[in-house]
Amino acid sequence: MANLSDIIEDFIKKMFDEMPEGILEIQRNEMANRFQCAPSQINYVLTTRFTLERGYFVESRRGGGGYIRIKKLKIREDEFLKDIFEAIGESISGSEAKAIIERLWEEEIITEREMKILCAVINKYNLPLRPADRDVVRAYIMKAVITALLDHEARKGGK
Amino acid sequence: MANLSDIIEDFIKKMFDEMPEGILEIQRNEMANRFQCAPSQINYVLTTRFTLERGYFVESRRGGGGYIRIKKLKIREDEFLKDIFEAIGESISGSEAKAIIERLWEEEIITEREMKILCAVINKYNLPLRPADRDVVRAYIMKAVITALLDHEARKGGK
DNA sequence: ATAGATGAAGGTCAGAGAAAGTCAAAGATA
DNA sequence: TATCTTTGACTTTCTCTGACCTTCATCTAT
Numbered sequence: 528m529a530n531l532s533d534i535i536e537d538f539i540k541k542m543f544d545e546m547p548e549g550i551l552e553i554q555r556n557e558m559a560n561r562f563q564c565a566p567s568q569i570n571y572v573l574t575t576r577f578t579l580e581r582g583y584f585v586e587s588r589r590g591g592g593g594y595i596r597i598k599k600l601k602i603r604e605d606e607f608l609k610d611i612f613e614a615i616g617e618s619i620s621g622s623e624a625k626a627i628i629e630r631l632w633e634e635e636i637i638t639e640r641e642m643k644i645l646c647a648v649i650n651k652y653n654l655p656l657r658p659a660d661r662d663v664v665r666a667y668i669m670k671a672v673i674t675a676l677l678d679h680e681a682r683k684g685g686k
Numbered sequence: 687m688a689n690l691s692d693i694i695e696d697f698i699k700k701m702f703d704e705m706p707e708g709i710l711e712i713q714r715n716e717m718a719n720r721f722q723c724a725p726s727q728i729n730y731v732l733t734t735r736f737t738l739e740r741g742y743f744v745e746s747r748r749g750g751g752g753y754i755r756i757k758k759l760k761i762r763e764d765e766f767l768k769d770i771f772e773a774i775g776e777s778i779s780g781s782e783a784k785a786i787i788e789r790l791w792e793e794e795i796i797t798e799r800e801m802k803i804l805c806a807v808i809n810k811y812n813l814p815l816r817p818a819d820r821d822v823v824r825a826y827i828m829k830a831v832i833t834a835l836l837d838h839e840a841r842k843g844g845k
Numbered sequence: 846a847t848a849g850a851t852g853a854a855g856g857t858c859a860g861a862g863a864a865a866g867t868c869a870a871a872g873a874t875a
Numbered sequence: 876t877a878t879c880t881t882t883g884a885c886t887t888t889c890t891c892t893g894a895c896c897t898t899c900a901t902c903t904a905t
Contacts, residue, residue, distance in 0.1 A: 529751040529753070530749075530750055530751025531751075532751075533751070622747075639838070640800075640835065640838050640839075641799075641800065641803070643834045643835075643837075643838045644800070644830075644831050644834045644835055644838075645803075646745075646834070647743065647830040647831065647833065647834035648807065648827050648830050648831060648834075650743075650744075650745055650830065651745075651746070652732070652733070652743075652744045652745065652746075653738065653826050653827065653829075653830040654823065654826065654827075655822065655823065655826055656815075656819070656823065660815070663814065664813060664814065664815065664823065667812045667813065667814055668807050668812060668813075668827075670812070671806040671807050671809065671812040672803055672806065672807060674806060675799075675802045675803045675805075675806040675807075676803070678802070679799050679802055679803075
């Protein structure tokens with residue numbers, strides 16, 4: 528974990544542990560100062576790691592007394608799976624797919640074991656195809672997984 | 687013997703002696719530099735020597751702070767794994783794969799839900815490729831699944 | 846009171862830099 | 876000859892920064 532962005536990401540996520548409300552406020556400059564980086568790197572971390580797809584909502588205010596507020600979103604399982612299905616599209620990269628799988632685990636929709644299995648399946652080294660084909664196949668696989676999860680849930684819920 | 691790829695292979699394998707967790711991170715350029723070879727030769731070594739069949743799992747990340755992570759699987763001498771790998775081979779049809787997955791469920795190695803997810807993943811409608819490629823990709827997927835599964839259990843139980 | 850000035854936030858974006866990945870072709874070797 | 880190794884030119888992905896822009900609260904002079 529050599530890069531700063533990962534460290535800042537972890538730091539922010541740890542802050543959430545002390546915020547049972549799931550709402551956090553930070554100051555951009557204070558953050559940049561703490562990590563000795565350019566203020567814009569904080570935006571970079573936010574836009575790459577605290578996105579809607581990853582379950583966060585960010586808002587902010589400029590000027591004196593400004594802030595950046597990060598909210599951890601609460602989900603409804605069925606809607607959530609449908610949204611993910613829509614978001615996958617025709618083609619998906621390994622890192623995007625991994626983020627989705629990790630999110631499914633964080634939301635306790637899949638077990639740790641299922642997460643590991645799925646990460647292995649979508650891994651580049653385990654899909655011996657040309658990059659473009661690989662991303663397409665990966666999208667199909669992900670959608671198949673989501674569909675199976677939805678189906679499994681429906682059968683369980685509806686008797 | 688004594689070609690560079692073999693030497694790099696040995697070197698990496700020795701590095702595992704100091705990693706009791708069986709997880710190693712290397713830098714591609716640093717490696718290439720150490721052995722005075724083209725960086726892409728490191729990929730060659732990884733894809734020919736550190737395969738699932740040989741008991742390794744590889745993942746990586748690009749960009750600043752990038753890395754290549756090699757996991758030495760905990761279950762390399764497992765007879766059961768060897769049998770299944772042999773059954774899968776280089777290429778496997780949908781129905782053969784399905785039979786193996788159902789067998790795993792009957793043996794209570796995987797849950798019902800995992801069975802459903804996996805059957806969806808290996809289904810031909812979810813692998814949009816020419817039949818020959820599809821069977822090869824399916825074989826990789828099956829091996830990745832079995833490997834991830836057994837490794838997860840081995841790490842959980844054995845340590 | 847109020848327009849304008851000031852300073853204190855945060856936002857944007859393009860570009861440089863840092864890795865790793867791909868693939869075809871050339872070179873060895875058995 | 877067939878397979879395995881090695882290379883290098885090109886690509887893609889991810890990180891980090893700095894210059895410049897926008898927004899907001901408050902202070903100041905009228």
